[in-house]
Amino acid sequence: xxxxxxxxxxxxxxxxxxxxxxxxxxxxxxxxxxxxxxxxxxxxxxxxxxxxxxxxxxxxxxxxxxxxxxxxxxxxxxxxxxxxxxxxxxxxxxxxxxxxxxxxxxxxxxxxxxxxxxxxxxxxxxxxxxxxxxxxxxxxxxxxxxxxxxxxxxxxxxxxxxxxxxxxxxxxxxxxxxxxxxxxxxxxxxxxxxxxxxxxxxxxxxxxxxxxxxxxxxxxxxxxxxxxxxxxxxxxxxxxxxxxxxxxxxxxxxxxxxxxxxxxxxxxxxxxxxxxxxxxxxxxxxxxxxxxxxxxxxxxxxxxxxxxx
Amino acid sequence: xxxxxxxxxxxxxxxxxxxxxxxxxxxxxxxxxxxxxxxxxxxxxxxxxxxxxxxxxxxxxxxxxxxxxxxxxxxxxxxxxxxxxxxxxxxxxxxxxxxxxxxxxxxxxxxxxxxxxxxxxxxxxxxxxxxxxxxxxxxxxxxxxxxxxxxxxxxxxxxxxxxxxxxxxxxxxxxxxxxxxxxxxxxxxxxxxxxxxxxxxxxxxxxxxxxxxxxxxxxxxxxxxxxxxxxxxxxxxxxxxxxxxxxxxxxxxxxxxxxxxxxxxxxxxxxxxxxxxxxxxxxxxxxxxxxxxxxxxxxxxxxxxxxxxxxxxxxxxxxxxxxxxxxxxxxxxxxxxxxxxxxxxxxxxx
Numbered sequence: 001x002x003x004x005x006x007x008x009x010x011x012x013x014x015x016x017x018x019x020x021x022x023x024x025x026x027x028x029x030x031x032x033x034x035x036x037x038x039x040x041x042x043x044x045x046x047x048x049x050x051x052x053x054x055x056x057x058x059x060x061x062x063x064x065x066x067x068x069x070x071x072x073x074x075x076x077x078x079x080x081x082x083x084x085x086x087x088x089x090x091x092x093x094x095x096x097x098x099x100x101x102x103x104x105x106x107x108x109x110x111x112x113x114x115x116x117x118x119x120x121x122x123x124x125x126x127x128x129x130x131x132x133x134x135x136x137x138x139x140x141x142x143x144x145x146x147x148x149x150x151x152x153x154x155x156x157x158x159x160x161x162x163x164x165x166x167x168x169x170x171x172x173x174x175x176x177x178x179x180x181x182x183x184x185x186x187x188x189x190x191x192x193x194x195x196x197x198x199x200x201x202x203x204x205x206x207x208x209x210x211x212x213x214x215x216x217x218x219x220x221x222x223x224x225x226x227x228x229x230x231x232x233x234x235x236x237x238x239x240x241x242x243x244x245x246x247x248x249x250x251x252x253x254x255x256x257x258x259x260x261x262x263x264x265x266x267x268x269x270x271x272x273x274x275x276x277x278x279x280x281x282x283x284x285x286x287x288x289x290x291x292x293x294x295x296x297x298x299x300x301x302x303x304x305x306x307x308x309x
Numbered sequence: 310x311x312x313x314x315x316x317x318x319x320x321x322x323x324x325x326x327x328x329x330x331x332x333x334x335x336x337x338x339x340x341x342x343x344x345x346x347x348x349x350x351x352x353x354x355x356x357x358x359x360x361x362x363x364x365x366x367x368x369x370x371x372x373x374x375x376x377x378x379x380x381x382x383x384x385x386x387x388x389x390x391x392x393x394x395x396x397x398x399x400x401x402x403x404x405x406x407x408x409x410x411x412x413x414x415x416x417x418x419x420x421x422x423x424x425x426x427x428x429x430x431x432x433x434x435x436x437x438x439x440x441x442x443x444x445x446x447x448x449x450x451x452x453x454x455x456x457x458x459x460x461x462x463x464x465x466x467x468x469x470x471x472x473x474x475x476x477x478x479x480x481x482x483x484x485x486x487x488x489x490x491x492x493x494x495x496x497x498x499x500x501x502x503x504x505x506x507x508x509x510x511x512x513x514x515x516x517x518x519x520x521x522x523x524x525x526x527x528x529x530x531x532x533x534x535x536x537x538x539x540x541x542x543x544x545x546x547x548x549x550x551x552x553x554x555x556x557x558x559x560x561x562x563x564x565x566x567x568x569x570x571x572x573x574x575x576x577x578x579x580x581x582x583x584x585x586x587x588x589x590x591x592x593x594x595x596x597x598x599x600x601x602x603x604x605x606x607x608x609x610x611x612x613x614x615x616x617x618x619x620x621x622x623x624x625x626x627x628x629x630x631x632x633x634x635x636x637x638x639x640x641x642x643x644x645x646x647x648x649x650x651x652x653x654x655x656x657x658x659x
Contacts, residue, residue, distance in 0.1 A: 122619070185563060236574075256527050257570050258553060
């Protein structure tokens with residue numbers, strides 16, 4: 001088993017709406033991400049998947065819980081050097097590449113921002129060489145360095161977003177819906193690029209998406225989120241072949257597949273949260289099979305066990 | 310048996326821009342049959358939305374209709390004045406847009422917005438319009454219509470808003486409903502509900518649907534026939550079975566092969582190389598030839614005509630010319646089709 005790169009324990013992220021009420025965007029979530037793997041996080045909008053990514057990378061101050069990165073504390077109050085080290089080793093790729101690139105900066109300066117902040121290059125030449133090298137890695141040419149974001153197509157912009165994230169040589173890259181805004185024929189180019197870079201640079205991905213078929217293809221393990229909680233976590237194939245939690249089942253039954261004949265008779269299950277009775281018997285994450293976790297109480301756990309037996 | 314309700318013939322639409330004329334739709338022809346769902350798939354910029362906006366008469370002022378006609382009940386819609394067009398729009402042909410928040414008026418109650426078209430198009434009185442609106446609200450699956458009637462769009466969730474938009478679209482019993490990416494902004498489970506609703510209502514109202522999307526899974530679920538658009542042209546059209554189990558155009562191959570749904574782990578995803586062409590200067594010949602692994606010399610010189618494969622299926626690629634060499638589909642795609650065919654023949658559908 002490879003090493004745990006990121007450990008998230010009892011992460012809570014609440015947002016205050018007004019003096020009285022708050023939203024529990026992420027409510028007591030724990031998981032580990034191993035070095036070199038792709039960890040998929042799926043759920044509907046509002047499930048808290050994006051919030052998890054942002055809490056990990058310290059865009060929000062977390063309400064409770066603990067994040068450890070490479071065995072070191074990565075949440076809460078940290079020293080300046082510790083913060084810089086996390087900023088260098090954890091990077092993020094966003095959904096809309098146009099919104100994350102400054103329209104008034106050329107590509108060279110956008111990509112080199114990480115170099116400048118962390119003072120990774122001693123001379124201007126060294127800085128340029130680093131930029132050209134990373135552009136070549138993501139499939140762009142060095143001529144592109146002098147251009148501005150509006151001169152690129154959506155797929156190319158996402159490549160710039162990837163180059164910008166990889167320039168500091170990070171260990172963990174949080175991909176927040178990196179392909180949702182792209183056209184079908186461009187999506188697979190970007191996914192193949194992410195896979196290639198992972199192999200070459202030994203990257204670890206936290207891949208956040210709502211497109212389940214893509215998540216299945218790219219991820220080693222998948223966590224399904226619903227209303228701020230992880231309801232099921234397993235290896236990608238295990239989750240797809242043996243989904244147990246009723247929410248996971250409902251989500252999977254809703255994915256349209258490109259096969260007209262089976263599509264015409266696909267039955268969809270609806271998920272009704274009121275089917276759980278958690279008044280006396282408290283639910284928690286339980287391991288039902290090796291590495292397959294499910295959020296349930298004792299009674300449900302036994303029911304699931306008879307189901308898979 | 311099949312009655313044509315709408316016929317688009319050689320539609321060609323360009324847009325005036327500073328850089329020159331953008332040829333958004335180039336010589337598109339298709340028929341829409343009574344009661345069917347025709348899907349139009351393509352990437353952004355392929356001309357699918359421009360085609361639907363031409364049918365609705367909603368093109369922006371810099372659009373130029375270079376040629377072609379859109380026949381509805383013997384009338385060429387493209388020749389109508391704005392005044393005459395408004396008699397058809399909403400009443401005979403209605404449209405559902407992608408983003409329900411932008412197609413609803415935020416400062417008008419839902420009730421007023423549904424009643425509006427009934428009062429304007431069908432000359433209902435206010436009371437009649439209210440009664441019908443309440444009926445429509447419950448028809449699209451929203452509870453307590455009386456209460457909802459008085460609410461504003463921001464009090465509804467995304468899926469609920471899209472239901473309201475559908476209720477408005479269907480309020481005047483249109484013959485044709487155009488859905489332009491109606492579920493793209495929605496979650497998968499909400500998407501599934503909305504698709505089911507559209508299918509149910511289609512049965513109920515007997516309306517013919519043009520369904521525009523880029524999601525091939527949704528197409529498989531919704532439609533009877535599908536037209537694949539690329540660079541302003543329909544490159545392949547047929548029943549969903551034709552196009553999914555026997556695709557003939559290299560672009561359709563690429564689209565289908567790049568879906569990860571049945572893709573084994575570790576195998577690289579099939580990706581169409583390059584990016585769609587600039588439509589100010591569309592390539593000579595077959596617009597897809599630059600990105601295709603199957604291009605022949607003729608593809609770079611002459612545009613391929615539509616070759617008929619069967620009564621229902623045609624595609625525009627020189628590969629279908631009798632003199633063209635026989636080529637195979639991408640191995641990954643052929644493998645997947647074989648698996649699906651075997652599965653369906655075996656009688657198991659899971």
